[in-house]
Amino acid sequence: MQTNKTFFLFFVFVVLLVFLFLFGAHAQVKVERWNRFEISLKGPVTGNPFTENHFSAIFSNNSKRVSVDGFYDGEGNYLIRFMPMELGKWNYITVSNIAALNHRSGLFTCVAPNNANHGMIRVADTYHFRYEDGKPYYPFGTTAYAWIHQGPELEEATLTTLKSSAFNKIRMCILPKYYTYVTNEPLFYPYEKGDGKNRWNFKRFNPAFFRHLEKRIDDLNALGIEADLIIFHPYDKGHWGFDSMGKENDLLYIKYLAARLSAFRNVWWSMANEFDYIKSKPRAVWDDYAAAVVGHDPYRHLCSIHNGSVYYDNWKPYFTHVSIQNGAPVEDFGRAGLLRDVYFKPVIYDEVCYEGNLPQRWGRLTGQEMTAAVWQGIIAGTYVTHGESIKGNGDTIFWAKGGILKGESPARIAFLRTLLENGPGPLHLADNWKDNQTAQTDSTYYLIYLGKPKQKEWMFSLPKKGGPPVGTKYKVDLIDTWKMSVTPINQVFETSKADGYRIYDKNHSLVSLPDDSYLAFRIHLIK
Amino acid sequence: MQTNKTFFLFFVFVVLLVFLFLFGAHAQVKVERWNRFEISLKGPVTGNPFTENHFSAIFSNNSKRVSVDGFYDGEGNYLIRFMPMELGKWNYITVSNIAALNHRSGLFTCVAPNNANHGMIRVADTYHFRYEDGKPYYPFGTTAYAWIHQGPELEEATLTTLKSSAFNKIRMCILPKYYTYVTNEPLFYPYEKGDGKNRWNFKRFNPAFFRHLEKRIDDLNALGIEADLIIFHPYDKGHWGFDSMGKENDLLYIKYLAARLSAFRNVWWSMANEFDYIKSKPRAVWDDYAAAVVGHDPYRHLCSIHNGSVYYDNWKPYFTHVSIQNGAPVEDFGRAGLLRDVYFKPVIYDEVCYEGNLPQRWGRLTGQEMTAAVWQGIIAGTYVTHGESIKGNGDTIFWAKGGILKGESPARIAFLRTLLENGPGPLHLADNWKDNQTAQTDSTYYLIYLGKPKQKEWMFSLPKKGGPPVGTKYKVDLIDTWKMSVTPINQVFETSKADGYRIYDKNHSLVSLPDDSYLAFRIHLIK
CATH class of the missing domain: 2.60.40.3950 (Immunoglobulin-like)
Structure with missing residues (x-):
């Protein structure tokens, strides 16, 4: 009867294995720290799934409970994305008004990140930044407002250019831009078409638009570049109407963005470019919008608001740092630090005019002037974002559409970045106000x-x-x-x-x- | 019987006159708009009248009700001061826990001010100032921190100097100052002496100190000069201990000051000079102190807080304007306006180094440099305060003790004031950030x-x-x-x-x- 006994033990062993496989499988799902874990469930397509169906999940490990919004991705797909911040086992349970999406649970293990993954960027030492793993981050950004709305060929060219550059942040608009030097229609629109009377249905997003945006954010992440995402901008003025959707739709858009993008570790929120030029939005509304971004973002990504001629109240608590448009503070010695003294936050001069050859005075810095502006910011313990507005023969202007950088300053900015990264840490004026x-x-x-x-x-x-x-x-x-x-x-x-x-x-x-x-x-x- | 009838009519007339005199007398009291009306009552001297006896009054006319704190002035005298803001009849009724001070009522008439009385200074057009009667006010201030603690001879000399100058604001400490170049004891101390263990009794004020202060504020008012009163300062460091009385006593001092001084129309509140150098007071406490000043001041006098090396949060609502110490913004073109862009309040660079011959770098501007600093501020739509630290042979330094101005800049600053006052209104940079x-x-x-x-x-x-x-x-x-x-x-x-x-x-x-x-x-x- 030896055989029977052996067989029995073998049988028990196999059953145990099957159990282990069935019920332990989820624990075998491994997600790198600061990468994305995604839940995808099928749900109803009827009605308006964007607004009528609520879908979220509670993620928890031993020490943290995080509530994360899900979103509708079209074709009956409901997704929730989560970025685990701590190593070890996490479990989740979904909450929804739809039975098929409610009370679904699971678990996964958060494992150590790979060498290129340093986590999100956080404010450090009041005026500076660090990756979450402690690695210093000095923002050397550039600007290509509408680069993701130019079609695959140009977009890939932009990525190739960025790959060979030293820029580690890019200011970019989420919504398409209509302005001098950028008047093309995008491949994707953020909303479904409306009925006869309304051009767009602001209650129904176009998931393809956002999936494309997400691909580009991931492309940037692969290059070590932070995506400083501009949520609203004034470069529309009736062409599409995305600058004047009304407060309810603006808040719906913010909620949808935050649900889709918060788990992307290289996302920064820029409430607006030139907020004061968006005539449809009164100044006071930006507090509500910034509060909405912060409220829907479980990770508290960096968040700022960028001015045109008039600054916003950058001291308000939604804003992790100051994103200034003004070339004057970095045009000469003794200026850049004056604003740093005020806010007790990092200051990034995110638009200081561009290296270029345009007739407009914001677009005709020499390479020397652009480079010197970045140096002026750096020695004062602030940061300066590059932009290029060089108009060639039929090609694109990088500031507008991306493409190929032609200017003289990017190489010098790369040189400065290397200097700074080879130094022992961030800088400040040794004898502020005097030297x-x-x-x-x-x-x-x-x-x-x-x-x-x-x-x-x-x-x-x-x-x-x-x-x-x-x-x-x-x-x-x-x-x-x-x-x-x-x-x-x-x-x-x-x-x-x-x-x-x-x-x-x-x-x-x-x-x-x-x-x-x-x-x-x-x-x-x-x- | 003609005579009797005549006599009777005459008798009635006299009785009416007596009634009119007796009951109408108070209505015949006339107070100029923005001058002081004072109620003086006798009350108890026992216990601690400064802390135990509450005394206030409600003043009202047809449209306004104003609650005004009274204060104990020593020797059984309880005073309430009121500055009527509107013309016409006002009445009042007192409120007290002491019967002799409670429920006393009266009335007076507020009449048009004389030609030299333009009312309090208010913020106007976001970045500027105006008297309450609409006359423009451009602050051209100077500095004499401890001038009221130097004895009659020198104090009168300071007033004579000021009379022949064009300065229309003076930064001055309420509490005596102990610092290089000012180490004398004052004639008056703000508190009664304490018992053996405690040097001062911080619960009992010395009214003579405050009556002297008030005389000097009125002297300044007669010269058309605003008293920018510095409530706290760090120039003590254990010499008297007035910089470290503890929060409860600090708040008592603020309440007493506000009760005594709010009805002086030329008073400005400066929460502190170099607040960040007062080591006994943590940063957060200044919110409480500023709120107390605003809460006890029924007229909302101008109120600011002045920094040493680190700015306070000047955007907070207690502060009507920004009072900056920093010479750098007015040392060269393109700087002074950078801070004006931030706060949406008037900016006064209240300490930008001084014209002088001291070894310290804050005390050795040339007359040209001091004058140019004022011009730099003015063309940027901000204001700059003068100071003089010229050390002569045995005489006083104006910045410290007052006395006689010897510098070259005051005449040039007077010239600029005349230019500005002859112009059509306050200035701003026509093409901000560019020209x-x-x-x-x-x-x-x-x-x-x-x-x-x-x-x-x-x-x-x-x-x-x-x-x-x-x-x-x-x-x-x-x-x-x-x-x-x-x-x-x-x-x-x-x-x-x-x-x-x-x-x-x-x-x-x-x-x-x-x-x-x-x-x-x-x-x-x-x-």
Whole structure:
């Protein structure tokens, strides 16, 4: 009877395996931390599934419970997306007014991310940013407002361009843009067509539009680029009417966006571009809209509002950082930091005019001016976004449609990004309000920017404020921010006792400088 | 019986007169609009009348009811002060927990003010100020922190100096100041002495201190000068301990101040000087303190908070305007307006370093630099406060103790004040963010400031933005802001069609300039 017994034990073993497979299967689903877990269920197609059917889920692990909105993706598909923030087992249960979508549960395991996945970007040290895994993030953004509405060929060209650039953030409109240099119809519209009287049905989204947007956000993510998504903009003015859908429809759009996109880790919310130029939306409504974004986003992505001529109240709590349009603060020394003093949040000068050749004054910076603007922002402990408005022969303007970058500044901005990332941390003016050229992380690392003015010689000199003790030794590199060269100065500098508000090299030795503009010095402690 | 009848009629007439005198007397009390009406009653001296006895009054006319706190002035005197804001009859009734102070009523008539009384200063047109009677007020302030704590001789000298100056606002500390260059004891202390253990009794004020303060506020008022009263400051650090009395005593002090001073029309509240240097008071407490000031002040005097190195949240609703310490925004073109864009309130750069000869960098501006700083503020539609730190032979430094002004800038600031007051209204940059030199009221009046750089020639040129139509004719005066001269240019300028972003004279004629710094142009429409 040995065989029977063996067979019986084998049988029990197989049954156990089957049970394990059936009921343990979900726990075997693995999702990287900060990646997306998606629930997809079939539900009704009748009525208006976008507005009539509620669908959400509660995700929980041992320490957190997160309520996440689902959304209707068309063709009877109901989706919920979740970005797990913590490692380990998660389970969920759905909640819906539709039986087929209600009370469905499951579980998955959140595993460590791959090397290219550092999580969402968060504000760090009041004025700066870091990935969630602690890696510093210095925003070096560019601008291509309508790039996702240009069709596959141009969109792929844009991605190729971005891949070879150093930009790690892009300002882009969700809704199609109608403006000088961008007057084409998009491949996808965000809404279904309306009946005879109404051009669009603002209660029925077009999922294809959003799936395309999502693909592009993922394409950017694969390149390590943050998508600074502009939710509303004024570049419509009756052409489609997406700028004046009314408050109820605007809020429906925000809710749908947040349900679809919050689980994309590289999403930033920009409430609007040039909010004050959207004449259909009174100033006070932006509080409601920003509150809606924050309320529907379980992860609290970075969120800002971008002005035209008049700033919004950037101190309000919805806004994680300040997104300024104004070229003036980065046009000369001593300005960029003045706004940083105000808000106690990171300041990104997200539009400071563009490198280009347009007749409009916002579109005709030289490459030198665009590059210097980024430097002015960086040494003041703020950040500056690039844009290019170079009109060539029949090709596209990158700022408008994307395509190929032709300007001289992107390479210099890449050079600055490398400098900053090779340094020990983010910068601030060492002697704020008094010395507008000398940035430091602390007394171990300085970056001094001379800007356009040339000078024949340079004397080693640091502010006493935040400065080193007597006898501290430094190496200095001469940097040509335009030629992108780093030339070590063959000398050790050693600090003497502070003289008034400055600290000098003990020999007061002078360094001869080449006859060039846009020089800088990198000063680092000899350990 | 003719005589008897006559006598009877005469008797009735006399009785009526007596009645009219007895019961109508109070209505015959006349108080100028925005002057003070004072109720003085005798009450108990026992216990602690400062904290135990509540005393207030309701003032009303046909349209307003105003509740006003009274205060104990020592020696059994209980006072209530009221500033009537509207013409006509007012009545009042007192409220107290003390029978002798309770339910006392009376009336008076508010009559038209004299020619020198224009009422309180209010914010006007978002960024500017006006007296309550509509007269424009451009703040040209100075600074004498401890001038009221120097004894009669020096205090009278300060008033004489101020009388011959053009300053119409003064920043001054209520509490005595202990700091470099000001280390004397004051004549009056704000509190009674304490018992052996405690140096002061923070529950018992010294009315003589406050009566002296009030006299000085009235002295300033007689000169047309606003008293920008600094409620707290850090210049004590244990010397008297008035900077660290604890929250309960701080709030008691605020309530007492407001009860005594709110009816003085030339009072402004400055919550603190260099609030962030008062180490005993955490940042969050300033909200409570500012709310207390606003809550106890029935007239809503101007109220601000002044920073050291770190700004307060000037957007908060207690603050009617922004009072900035920072010299950098007025050191060069294109800066002062950057903060004005943020707050949607008037901005006064209330400390921008001082004209002086001290070793400290905050105390060694030249007269030219101090004057240029004021101009930089004015053309950007902001305001700048003067200060003088000139140390002579044994005399006082005006910034610290008052005394005699010796600097070169006050006369130039007076010249600018006259220019502004002779103009049609407050200024703003005509083409904000793009042209940092050209201020306008509207297209009828411009003030263009060249600052320190010299130029050989000047071409008539206005921004297209906010500019005039073709064929508009202007007269131009060349202004030397340092020599204080106004020289009409003997030419009529006539605008041609805008060329890009600028409007030029139709002949593009050039004006030769003298070899001087600090020139300006006043451009006014020929009607």
